[in-house]
Amino acid sequence: MSVTTPPVAAKKPHTQTYHGITISDDYAWLRDPGYPEVTDKDVLDHLAAENTWFEGRMAGQKETIDNLFKEMRARIKEADKSVPQKDGDWLYWIEFEEGAEYKKWWRRPVAGGPDELILDEVALAQGHDYFRLGAIAVSNDGTRLAWSVDDNGSERFTARVKVIATGEMLTDEITGTLSSLVWVAHDRGLVYSLANEQWRTDNARLHWLGQPTSSDVELYHEDDEGFRVGSSLSANEQWLIIGSSDHETSEVRLVPAADPLAQPLLVKARRQGVEYDVDERDGTLFIHTNDTHENFRLATARLADPGNWTTLIEGSDAFYLTGVDLFRDFYVIEGRRGGLDQIEIRYYDDLARIEPIVFPEASYVAGSGDNPEWAVTTLRLSYESMVSPASVIDYDVAAKTLTTLKVQEIPSGYDPLLYTTERLEITARDGTPIPVSILYRKDRSGPGPLHLYGYGAYGIAIDPGFSTTRLSLVDRGFAYAIAHIRGGDDLGRAWYKAGKLERRTNTFTDFVDVARGLIERGYSQAGDISISGGSAGGELMGAVINSDPELWGAVVAHVPFVDVLNTMLDSSLPLTPGEWPEWGNPIEDQAAFELIRSYAPYDQVKAQAYPPLLVTAGLNDPRVTYWEPAKWVARLREMKTDKNELLLKTNMGAGHGGKSGRFGSLKETAEEFAFILWQLGDKA
Numbered sequence: 164m165s166v167t168t169p170p171v172a173a174k175k176p177h178t179q180t181y182h183g184i185t186i187s188d189d190y191a192w193l194r195d196p197g198y199p200e201v202t203d204k205d206v207l208d209h210l211a212a213e214n215t216w217f218e219g220r221m222a223g224q225k226e227t228i229d230n231l232f233k234e235m236r237a238r239i240k241e242a243d244k245s246v247p248q249k250d251g252d253w254l255y256w257i258e259f260e261e262g263a264e265y266k267k268w269w270r271r272p273v274a275g276g277p278d279e280l281i282l283d284e285v286a287l288a289q290g291h292d293y294f295r296l297g298a299i300a301v302s303n304d305g306t307r308l309a310w311s312v313d314d315n316g317s318e319r320f321t322a323r324v325k326v327i328a329t330g331e332m333l334t335d336e337i338t339g340t341l342s343s344l345v346w347v348a349h350d351r352g353l354v355y356s357l358a359n360e361q362w363r364t365d366n367a368r369l370h371w372l373g374q375p376t377s378s379d380v381e382l383y384h385e386d387d388e389g390f391r392v393g394s395s396l397s398a399n400e401q402w403l404i405i406g407s408s409d410h411e412t413s414e415v416r417l418v419p420a421a422d423p424l425a426q427p428l429l430v431k432a433r434r435q436g437v438e439y440d441v442d443e444r445d446g447t448l449f450i451h452t453n454d455t456h457e458n459f460r461l462a463t464a465r466l467a468d469p470g471n472w473t474t475l476i477e478g479s480d481a482f483y484l485t486g487v488d489l490f491r492d493f494y495v496i497e498g499r500r501g502g503l504d505q506i507e508i509r510y511y512d513d514l515a516r517i518e519p520i521v522f523p524e525a526s527y528v529a530g531s532g533d534n535p536e537w538a539v540t541t542l543r544l545s546y547e548s549m550v551s552p553a554s555v556i557d558y559d560v561a562a563k564t565l566t567t568l569k570v571q572e573i574p575s576g577y578d579p580l581l582y583t584t585e586r587l588e589i590t591a592r593d594g595t596p597i598p599v600s601i602l603y604r605k606d607r608s609g610p611g612p613l614h615l616y617g618y619g620a621y622g623i624a625i626d627p628g629f630s631t632t633r634l635s636l637v638d639r640g641f642a643y644a645i646a647h648i649r650g651g652d653d654l655g656r657a658w659y660k661a662g663k664l665e666r667r668t669n670t671f672t673d674f675v676d677v678a679r680g681l682i683e684r685g686y687s688q689a690g691d692i693s694i695s696g697g698s699a700g701g702e703l704m705g706a707v708i709n710s711d712p713e714l715w716g717a718v719v720a721h722v723p724f725v726d727v728l729n730t731m732l733d734s735s736l737p738l739t740p741g742e743w744p745e746w747g748n749p750i751e752d753q754a755a756f757e758l759i760r761s762y763a764p765y766d767q768v769k770a771q772a773y774p775p776l777l778v779t780a781g782l783n784d785p786r787v788t789y790w791e792p793a794k795w796v797a798r799l800r801e802m803k804t805d806k807n808e809l810l811l812k813t814n815m816g817a818g819h820g821g822k823s824g825r826f827g828s829l830k831e832t833a834e835e836f837a838f839i840l841w842q843l844g845d846k847a
Contacts, residue, residue, distance in 0.1 A: 166215060166216070166219050169216050169800060169809065170209060170212035170213050170215075170216055170800075171797075171800060171801075172190055172193065172209055172793075172797035172800070172801075173192070173205070174189040174190070174801075175189060175190075175191070175192045176189060177189065177191040177192070179732070181732065181749065181750070181753075181756055182753040182756055182757075184756070184757075184760075186728070186760070186766070188729065188794075189798075190793075190794040190797045190798060191729075191794070192205070192206075193206055193209065193790040193793045193794050193797065194206075194788070194790040195790075198788065199317060199783070199785070201782055201789070206790075209793070210782070210789070210793060210813045210815070213793070213796065213810075213811040213812075213813065214811075214812060214813060214815075216810065216811075217810045217811060217812045220808060220810055221810070221834065221837070221838070223841075224834075224837040224838070224841050227837040227840060227841070228830075228833045228834055228837045229833075231635050231832075231833035231836050231837055232829060232830055232833040234575065234635055235631065235632050235635060235829050235832065235833060236826065236829060237574060237575035238573045238574065238575050238577070238631035238632075238634065239574070239631065239825070239829075240571075240572045240573075240574055241259060241260075241261045241262060241263075241574075242259065242260055242261045243258070243259045243572070244256055244257065244258035244259070244269075245257045245258070245555075245569075246543075246555045246568045246569050247271075248533050248534075248535065248543060249273060249536065250301075250535040250536060251303075251305060251536070252272060252273055252274070252305060253270045253271065253272060253273060253301075253305055254270060254271055254272075254273055255268070255269070255270045255301075256268075256269055256270070257269070259825070260285070263285050264285070264288065264294075264824030264825055264826055264827060265284035265285050265287075265288050265294060265296075265824060265825075266284050266285075267280060267282070267283050267284060267285065268280070268281045268282040268283075268284075268299070269281065279327065279328075281301070281308050281327050282296075282299065282308060282310060284296055287312060288824070291314045291315075292816040293313075293314060293315055293316045293816050294312065294313075294314055294824070295312070295313045295314075295316070296310065296311070296312060297310070297311035297312065297313060297320040297322075297340070297341075298310060298311045298320070298322070298340075298342065298343045298344040298355075299311075299344075300343070300344045300345065300346055300353075301327075302346045302350040303346055303349070303350050303400070304350050305327070306326060306327060306328065306350075307324055307325065307326055307327060307333075307350065308324070308325055308327050309322060309323070309324045309344040309346070309353055310322065310323060310344070311323075311337075311340050311344065315783050315816060316781055316782075316783040316784065316814070316816065317783040317785060318341060318358075318362070318785050318786075319338075319339050319340075319341065319358055319362070320339075320340045320341060321336065321337065321338045321339075321340070322335075322336070322337040322338075322340050322344055322353075322355060323335065323336055324353070324372065333372065333373070334373065335353075335370065335372055335373065335376075336376075337353075337355060337357075337370060337376055337379075338376075339357050339358050340355050340356065340357060340358070341356060341357070341358035341362070341364050342355050342356035342357075342364055342392075342393060342394065343355070343393065343394060343395060345394050345395060345396055345403060347369070347403055347420045347421070347423045348420070348421060348422070348423055349421060350372075351371060351372055352369050352370060352371050352372065352423060353369070353370045353372070354367055354368065354369055354370075354382065354394045354403060354423060355367075355368055355370065355394070356368065356392050356393065356394065361388075361735060361736070361737050362737030362738075362785045363388065363391060363737060363740075363741070364391050364392050364393065365384060365385040365386075365388070365390070365391070365392060366381055366383065366384050366385065366392055367381070367382045367383040367392050367393075367394050367405045368380065368381050368382065369381075369382050369423050369424070380424065382405065382418065382423060382424075382427070383405050383407070383416060383427065385407045387407075387409075388734070388740040388741075389409045389740035389741045389743060389744070390407045390408060390409050390412075390741065391407070391408065391409070391741060392405065392406070392407045393405075393406050393407075394406070396420060397417075397420075397442050397443045397489075398442050398443075398444075398488065398489040398490065398537060399443065399444060399489070399491075399537050400420060400537070401419070401420055401421075401443065402417045402418065402419065402420055402443050403417070403418040403419070403420045403423055404416075404417060404441060404442075405417075405418065405427065406440065407433075408438065409741050409744055410621065410741065410742070410744040410745045411435070411436050411438065411744045412433050412434070412435050412436060412437060412438065412744075413433065413437070413438045413439055413440070414429070414430075414431070414432065414433035415429075415430045415431075415439065415440065415441045416428060416429050416430065417430065417441070417443070417469075428466075428469060429469070430448065430450070430464075430469040430470065431469065431470040431472075432470075434454075437452065437453065437454045438452065438453050439451065439452035439453075439454065440452075442487065442488075442489045443466065443489075444489050444491075444511070446465065446466045446467075447463050447464070447465065447466070448463060448464045448465070448466060448469055449461065449462075449463055449475070449487060449489060449494070450462040450463065450464060450472055451484065451486065451487045452472070453478070453656065454472075455474075455478055456477070456478020456479070457478070457655070457656035457657055457660070458478050458479055458480065458482065458483045458484060458655050458656050458657075459478055459483070459484040459485070459656070460474055460475075460476055460477055460478040460484065461474075461475045461476040461484065461487055461496070462474050462475055463475050475514070476496070480655075481500060481501075482498050482499075482500050482505070483498050483499045483500070483652065483654070483655040483656065484496065484497075484498045485497050485498045485499065485652075486498075486531075488531055488534065490534075490537060490538070490539055491537050491538040491539075492510075492511075492538070492540075493508050493509065493510050493511070493560060494508075494509050494510075494511070495507070495508060495509075495531055495542065496508075496509055497530060497531060499624075499653070499654075499655070501654075502598055502624075502647065502653050502654050503526065503527070504527065504528055504529045504530060504626075505519065506519070506520045506529060506530070506531065506544070507519045507520070508520070508542075508560055518560075518563065520544070520558055520565070522546060524548050524551065525586075526548055526549070526584060526586045526600065526627055527546060527547065527548040527551070527627075528545075528546070528547050528548065528626040528627060528628045529544060529545065529546045530544065530545050531543075531544060531545075532544050532545045532555065539560075540559070540560055540561060541557050541558065541559050541560065542557065542558040542560060543555065543556075543557060544556045544557070544558055544565075547571075547628045547629040548584065548627065548628070548629065549582075549584040549600060549602040549627050549628070549629060550579045550582045550583070550584050550602065550629070551579060551629060552570055552571035552572075552573065552577065552629050552631075553570075553571040553628070553629055554567055554568075554569065554570045554571070555567070555568045555569040556568065571629070571631075573631060577631075577634070580605075581604055581605060581606070582602060582603070582604055582605065582637065583602075583603065583604075583605050584600065584601065584602045584627070585600075585601050586598060586599070586600055586601075586627075587599040587600075587601060587680075587684075589676065589677050589680030589681070589684075590676070590680070591669075591672065591673050591676045591677075592672055592676055593669075593672075595649070595661075595669075595673075597646065597647065597648060597649075597673050597676065597677055597680075598647040598653060598654065599644055599645065599646055599647065599677055599680075599681070600627035600644065600645045600647065601642055601643065601644040601645075601681075601686070602633070602637060602642070602643045602644075603637060603641070603642035603643070603686075604637060604638065604640075607640060607642065609685070610682075610685050610686060610687050610688050610691070611640050611641070611642065611686075611687060611691070612636075612639075612640060612641045612642075612687065612691050612692075612693070612716075612843050613641060613642045613643075613644060613681060613686050613687035613691065613692045613693070614636050614641050614642070614643050614644070614692075614693045614694070614695070614839065615644045615645075615646060615674070615677065615678055615681070615692055615693070615694045616643070616644070616645050616646070616694070616695055616696065616700075617645070617646040617648055617670075617674045617677075617694070617696050617700060617703050618648075618650075618651060618696060618697075618699060618700040618703070619646075619648040619649065619650030619651050619662055619670035619673070619674070619699070619700070619703055620650045620651070620662070620663075620670065620699035620700070620702075620703075620745070621650075621651075621659075621699065621745060622650075622651060622652040622656070622659035623651050623652070624647070624651045624652050624653040625645050625647060625651060625653065627645055632829070632832050632836075635833075635836055636836060636839070639840065641693075642681075642686050642687065644677070644681060644686075646673065646674050646677040646678075648662065648669075648670050648673035648674050648677070648703075649661040649662035649666070649669045649670055649673055650662025650663060650667070650669070650670040650699075663745055663746075664745070664746070664747055664755075665747075665754075665758060667746070667758070667762065668706075668761075668762055670703060670706075671703060671706040671707055671710065671762065674694075674703060674707055675707055675710065675711050675714065678692055678694075678711075678714050679714070689713055689714050690713065690714070690715070690716045691716050691843065692714060692715055692716055693715070693716055693717040693718070693719070693839040693842070693843060694707070694715055694717075694718050694719070695718070695719040695720070695721070695835065696719075696720065696721070696723075697720070697721030697722055697723070698721070698722055698723070698724055698786065698787055699724050700721075700723075701720040701721055701722060701723020701724055701725060701778075701787070701792075702723060702724040702725055702727060702764060704718055704719075704720040704723060704764075705720065705723055705725040705764025705765070705795065706762055706764055706767075708764075708773055708774060708776070709764060709767045709768065709769065712771060712772060712773050712774055713772075713774075715774040716774060716775070716842055716843045717774065717775050717776075717777075717838060717839045717841075717842035717843055718774050718775065718776045718777070719776075719777045719778075719779075719835050719838065719839065720776065720777070720778045720779070720792070721779045722779060722780055722781060722784055722786070722787045722792065723764070723778060723787065723791065723792055723795065724787045724791065725763070725764040725765045725791050725792065725795040726763065726764075726765040726790075726791040726794055726795065727746065727759050727762075727763040727764070727765070727766075728749060728756070728759045728760050728763045728765075728766055729765070730742075730788075730791065731743070731746055731747070731748070731749050731750075731755075731759060732749055732750055732756075734750065736788070737785050737786075738785075738786060746759060747759060764795060765791070765794060765795050765798060768795070768798045768799055768802050768803075769802060770802050770803070770804055771802075771803065771804060772803065772804050772805035772807070773799060773803045773805055773807060773809070774807060774842075775807040775808040775809075775838075775842040776799070776807070776808065776809050776810070777808075777810045777812070777834075777835065777838045778792045778795070778796055778809075778810065778811045778812070779792070779811075779812050779813070779814070779831070780792040780793060780811065780812070780813040780814070781813070781814045782813055782814065782815045782816070783816070789813060792811060792813075793811065793813070796809060796811040807842075808838075808842065810838070812834075
């Protein structure tokens with residue numbers, strides 16, 4: 164291949180027929196039949212050619228990339244540590260050293276004594292191109308540590324155990340985990356979940372320390388291939404909670420943590436569309452559920468009669484109840500009202516006593532932080548906004564006072580008074596007001612470059628939080644906007660439902676309508692807008708460049724979920740059965756087949772001009788398999804009528820999240836921003 168021309172993928176005819184409809188896929192061969200092992204020479208050669216093309220085309224942007232990386236890195240306090248938090252007899256914290264990609268985990272006795280290094284990610288990552296810590300759990304008596312590591316991005320973790328005081332590694336090694344690690348039976352056992360061949364956790368297993376994994380006991384097995392199993396402890400650490408769920412239905416079992424082989428107690432049998440989670444205090448279950456209202460209610464039940472639920476807090480159209488945390492003397496309600504985070508303290512013995520925690524800004528992100536102890540008088544909270552760096556705050560429950568313990572430090576300097584943030588509403592084509600959070604410098608004047616970010620899936624809200632990397636665009640005259648489009652749950656569960664299944668296209672049209680609304684309000688103009696999204700947000704990118712290509716001046720699609728129809732037709736893929744409640748099942752439902760086909764970015768590529776596009780992929784990605792972006796780019800190269808840049812970068816040793824480490828991932832953000840600046844004509 165000449166480096167002066169982009170790679171052209173071979174076309175190899177391939178067809179499938181469903182519901183009497185035949186679909187052609189000339190690039191299906193890019194899926195290695197041996198996946199998750201990728202060894203096919205033609206596939207690897209094509210990905211390598213695309214990477215060579217990416218490197219060649221981006222070579223001219225090296226100075227910009229380096230400058231962006233330096234300024235982004237200069238905003239990070241490299242030698243930094245978290246605020247210590249008490250858990251039992253110890254204070255725990257994490258610490259980054261100058262220049263380190265990964266962190267170290269420390270503790271010291273509350274009563275006084277030397278600091279103790281309990282886990283060194285820097286040492287564990289040595290010799291690996293990729294490193295990710297999964298679960299980490301200190302035994303209840305504080306003597307042992309269990310943790311798990313993924314060293315290739317495949318999200319298949321290996322768990323180990325050591326004695327903290329001596330560093331002695333125990334013989335226990337559990338491979339193929341994809342779960343938390345939960346200490347039970349007075350620290351004699353660990354509960355975990357294995358990933359099966361389809362990368363699904365359909366089990367909860369008990370490992371006895373010192374015993375071979377072949378003797379591990381399966382505490383629960385899930386027969387529905389669309390459900391996933393996870394385990395945790397109740398807040399009072401008396402119960403092992405085994406939950407099984409898909410995207411819209413859940414079921415919970417309780418087992419005494421001291422006796423994990425006891426018969427599990429089923430709280431309530433699953434009912435399609437009903438989600439619930441459970442905690443326990445003094446024989447009373449607290450159930451957070453959407454059974455009577457889509458925005459969830461809080462109910463209680465006696466442990467002796469777990470399926471008989473009595474409402475404690477009614478569901479509400481105005482208040483979206485997102486979570487409940489129990490403590491010995493009070494409980495904490497988290498939710499959103501009008502899209503804005505709310506935290507309330509409530510009391511077991513006085514139902515009328517409600518104490519909201521009040522924050523100073525009109526728009527912010529706030530939530531409960533790390534609060535590991537049962538008997539507490541002070542709550543650890545997190546707080547930030549688009550102009551306010553992340554803060555760690557303690558809230559004294561009795562005094563009702565907030566004490567800021569730490570504010571994110573930006574060594575190169577940051578003056579919040581230079582910036583302003585707004586919360587707008589832009590009306591979508593069907594009349595629905597869509598919230599938009601926007602940040603820009605106060606000295607910005609007139610229409611200028613705009614970056615618009617969106618996700619809009621799985622009921623995941625995109626919070627208007629703080630970002631140091633974002634400043635590299637904003638300080639170059641960009642406005643940075645987040646479109647809180649339907650498909651997320653920013654405004655409650657109805658907002659999520661309005662962007663899934665048969666209403667999926669609302670997500671895409673909302674994003675386009677937000678862009679047009681921002682143009683009408685004078686923030687930017689067509690062709691001067693860059694956009695980005697990842698995974699399901701990458702699907703969004705693919706949909707809007709098919710429908711409205713003229714709006715966008717640069718597009719970045721990270722690990723984009725663009726081959727939606729083919730993926731949802733393949734039940735052998737890791738996520739597919741669990742995703743059918745989100746997208747529909749095109750195998751059994753012709754209407755779902757036709758709907759997905761009508762918007763799937765890969766299927767809807769057409770002969771038209773497309774905006775400049777940077778696409779990323781991960782060879783080991785189990786969530787959006789590498790061939791989705793590879794096939795999409797191949798079809799775009801075949802069909803598009805313009806000469807705009809089209810680049811594909813595949814991380815050959817990473818997965819869904821790209822490169823690991825705080826600076827490796829920062830370099831990729833610098834590449835993304837350099838591409839945007841290049842395409843929008845800013846050579847800064």
